[in-house]
Amino acid sequence: MGLEAKELIKYLDQLLSSQLFDDYAPNGLQIEGASELKKVAFAVSATQDSIQKSVDWGAQALITHHGVFWKYQGARPISGAWGKRIQACIKNDLNLISYHLPLDAHPEIGNAVALAGQLGLKNLSSFALYKKQPLGTKGELPKPMKASQFKVELEKILNREVILASADENQNIHKVGIITGGANNEWIKALEDGLDAYITGEISEYNWHDTKEAGIHYYACGHHSTERYGIQALMENIQAKYPDLNCLFIDSDNPV
Numbered sequence: 001m002g003l004e005a006k007e008l009i010k011y012l013d014q015l016l017s018s019q020l021f022d023d024y025a026p027n028g029l030q031i032e033g034a035s036e037l038k039k040v041a042f043a044v045s046a047t048q049d050s051i052q053k054s055v056d057w058g059a060q061a062l063i064t065h066h067g068v069f070w071k072y073q074g075a076r077p078i079s080g081a082w083g084k085r086i087q088a089c090i091k092n093d094l095n096l097i098s099y100h101l102p103l104d105a106h107p108e109i110g111n112a113v114a115l116a117g118q119l120g121l122k123n124l125s126s127f128a129l130y131k132k133q134p135l136g137t138k139g140e141l142p143k144p145m146k147a148s149q150f151k152v153e154l155e156k157i158l159n160r161e162v163i164l165a166s167a168d169e170n171q172n173i174h175k176v177g178i179i180t181g182g183a184n185n186e187w188i189k190a191l192e193d194g195l196d197a198y199i200t201g202e203i204s205e206y207n208w209h210d211t212k213e214a215g216i217h218y219y220a221c222g223h224h225s226t227e228r229y230g231i232q233a234l235m236e237n238i239q240a241k242y243p244d245l246n247c248l249f250i251d252s253d254n255p256v
Contacts, residue, residue, distance in 0.1 A: 002038040003242055005029075005061060005095050011241065012063075016102035022131045023101045030067045031086060033095035034060040042235040043250040044227050046096055048085055050250045055092045057248055062089075063238075065111070065231050067098030103230050104180060105134045109237050111180040111230030112136035115199070118157050118229060119176075127177050128189040135186065136179035138195060144172035147197065147217040154199070158225045160255065163203055165211045165218040173197045173217055180226035191216050201226045224254040 009029050013019070018027040030046075041059040043050035045066040054062040068085050078086050089096050104111045107126060112135075116124055121139030128135040145153070148169035154162045177190035178199045184207050190198035191214055198216055201223035211218035232249050239247045 002036040002060070003245055005033070005035055005037050008037060008040070008061070008238070008242070009097060012097065012099065012238075015237070016099050016106055018099060018102045021101045021105075021133050024072065025067055025070050025098065025100045027099050027102055028097060029095065030069055030098050031089040031094070031096040033089060033093045037061050037095070037245065039246045039248070040238070041248050041250055042231050044224055044231055044252060044254075046085060046098065047252065048081070048088065050252065051085055051088045051094065051096075053250050054094060055088065059094065059248070061095035061097055063097045063099075063231070063234065065098065065100060065103050065227055067096060067100070099234075101130070101133070101135070103234065104136065104227075106230070107134075107137070109230060109233035110137070111227045112178040114229035114233045115178055115180060115226055116176075119153070121176060127193070128179055128183075128186055135183060136177060138175065138177040138190075138193065140175055141173065144174045147171055147173050150197065150217075151219065154219060154221055158221055160222055160225050162222075163220040165203065165208045165220075167212045167215060169217075171196075171217070178226075180230070181223050184220070187211055187216060187218055188214075199226070222254075223256055224252060 037060045039059040040061045041054035042063050046064045124139040126134035127138035147166050151164045173196035175195040176197045177195045181201045183200045184202045187198040199219045203220035
């Protein structure tokens with residue numbers, strides 16, 4: 001006998017406190033599939049590739065950070081390339097379970113805190129409230145480091161080029177705020193908190209000028225790259241909770 005899908009979803013809803021978040025997407029079950037789970041795949045995003053690899057592996061569920069439904073889409077036909085994602089889940093009885101902001105913000109296994117752990121940040125605490133719930137985490141480097149050197153450290157950990165917007169890369173940084181993904185305009189919250197640096201996934205043209213002029217060091221590290229760690233931490237949590245469940249992380253070759 002496998003694990004009941006509804007039991008796993010109930011556990012995830014409670015673990016991630018999904019009911020507390022006013023999100024841009026439905027959190028939890030997005031597409032219903034098999035009622036019994038033996039294999040569960042994990043990925044940052046529900047794409048044709050991650051869905052097909054889940055099916056090929058024999059999974060009954062795919063858990064992601066980015067699902068297939070977003071409020072901005074509105075009512076739309078299930079067609080085209082996007083529709084094929086949904087069709088593949090339904091055809092293969094694959095549950096699609098997704099958690100967006102709840103996974104970003106979780107204080108133990110969230111995207112931000114998981115990245116902070118990779119960076120060795122200390123004295124972590126929740127950061128940047130959005131409708132009374134945090135979006136990320138903030139912490140301190142074990143010892144101050146030049147902004148330019150911290151960029152090098154980020155590139156080593158993430159294995160990708162990092163964009164640094166800084167008025168003076170020779171300045172030391174100590175206090176760092178992190179909101180993963182597409183939170184390019186939330187750097188102002190780091191400034192308001194008196195932090196030295198801000199890490200997120202993306203950067204817009206105006207962020208480059210605004211952050212330099214404001215005197216904060218802004219690191220754009222890639223949307224996908226910054227959100228690879230939370231979903232893996234969630235997988236490890238589920239594997240520990242349900243040791244008989246077979247789990248697999250499916251990565252994506254996404255440079256953005």
